[in-house]
Amino acid sequence: xxxxxxxxxxxxxxxxxxxxxxxxxxxxxxxxxxxxxxxxxxxxxxxxxxxxxxxxxxxxxxxxxxxxxxxxxxxxxxxxxxxxxxxxxxxxxxxxxxxxxxxxxxxxxxxxxxxxxxxxxxxxxxxxxxxxxxxxxxxxxxxxxxxxxxxxxxxxxxxxxxxxx
Numbered sequence: 001x002x003x004x005x006x007x008x009x010x011x012x013x014x015x016x017x018x019x020x021x022x023x024x025x026x027x028x029x030x031x032x033x034x035x036x037x038x039x040x041x042x043x044x045x046x047x048x049x050x051x052x053x054x055x056x057x058x059x060x061x062x063x064x065x066x067x068x069x070x071x072x073x074x075x076x077x078x079x080x081x082x083x084x085x086x087x088x089x090x091x092x093x094x095x096x097x098x099x100x101x102x103x104x105x106x107x108x109x110x111x112x113x114x115x116x117x118x119x120x121x122x123x124x125x126x127x128x129x130x131x132x133x134x135x136x137x138x139x140x141x142x143x144x145x146x147x148x149x150x151x152x153x154x155x156x157x158x159x160x161x162x163x164x165x
Contacts, residue, residue: 026103027082031073035065035084035099045082045101048108052099052133058112061088062097076100077143085155093159098148109133109141111148115156 030042038045053062068086075081081100088095092115099110110132114125134141 027073027080030071030082030101030103032070033084034070035068035086038071038084039065044103044106045108048101048106048133049099052108052110056112056130056132058097058130058132059088059095061095062086062112065097065099074100074147076147077140079140081144083151091159093156096152096155098152100144100148107133107135109135109144111145111152113148113152113156115152115160 030038030045033041039049040046065084065086067089068084071082071084073080074083079102081102083098083100085092085096085098087097094115096113096115097110098113099108101108111129112132113129116126117123131145134144
């Protein structure tokens, strides 16, 4: 019985050990790329993104993600994800689309954010922001949502009030 338990432990360790570095390595291969390049060069990212936004009412520019920020690794609730974002042709203070991607699961989710118009008191544009592709696991969905809300607020604040030189 002890031999069987040791064999199971060893088999489990051998089976899962190569996955962690492979997922980490695959995540790193996405870092620094623009969202449009990810759609063109990374089939798994493109498939996950298109699946996540399917049926969601989004502007036409979100199909190509042409103007965006280089992707980066972020940690959300102790898990590593790829984060990238794209903006409308009118700029990131108009519309921003955030994409969180997990190459291990092949799933993408995110947030289409309408920042409030800073020059319009009582602006309600933000109420029309929308989520897409959130995980079915409530804890993960909440962690991703909280992260993206905070990130959107921080990014918008930085864009609206750039550092003075």
